[in-house]
Amino acid sequence: MGVSETETVKVDMVMNVVERPSGGFSAGGGISSGITSGPLSGLIGRNPNLVELEDKLLAMQQPESKTREPLLIVTEERDKLRNLLNEFKRLKNDEAGDEIASGTLVQELESSLVKKELCIKELESSFHVQKEVNTRQYEEIKLLNERLNNEARRIKSLEREGDWLRSKVSLLESSYNSSVIEVCNIVNQNPIQCKIQL
Numbered sequence: 001m002g003v004s005e006t007e008t009v010k011v012d013m014v015m016n017v018v019e020r021p022s023g024g025f026s027a028g029g030g031i032s033s034g035i036t037s038g039p040l041s042g043l044i045g046r047n048p049n050l051v052e053l054e055d056k057l058l059a060m061q062q063p064e065s066k067t068r069e070p071l072l073i074v075t076e077e078r079d080k081l082r083n084l085l086n087e088f089k090r091l092k093n094d095e096a097g098d099e100i101a102s103g104t105l106v107q108e109l110e111s112s113l114v115k116k117e118l119c120i121k122e123l124e125s126s127f128h129v130q131k132e133v134n135t136r137q138y139e140e141i142k143l144l145n146e147r148l149n150n151e152a153r154r155i156k157s158l159e160r161e162g163d164w165l166r167s168k169v170s171l172l173e174s175s176y177n178s179s180v181i182e183v184c185n186i187v188n189q190n191p192i193q194c195k196i197q198l
Contacts, residue, residue, distance in 0.1 A: 074123055077116040084109045 088109065 071123060074116060074119045077112055077119060081109065081112050081116060084112060 088106070
């Protein structure tokens, strides 16, 4: 009975890991919110870096079928194991229970434990692979986010430079207009001066 309880606890621990994934790889964290609300939010749909980042976020949110299938198998085997354990306990406490029925249950229990152990190993392996993939994708997303932030700062700098150039052009236009008016006045005054000298 001690082995069975240990296996049951192990299954519960694995199930808890599945039900509460690590928050470090959550696709709904600060990275995505900073992108959709930042200065480049209006460029979504035409900026290839943003499109790539959105695709990676969606990919991390989609569950892998190779991880879900072992999880379903483990859940089924765990439920089966618990039912067998409950039945075995009932027969052990029942004075009318015979040894043949008890032996059959023990064989089924051992078979179920073997299958469950294989499923758990497969599930742990799949989780390990998926964790590495998620870590790699998370690092790529961080790099993309940093690149986008640099691009946003560059755009802000270009906007400030554009404002300065527009102000400079406005001053030049004003100076040019003043010069044109002054030249026109000089030209208009020259015929009058010529007549006076004559």
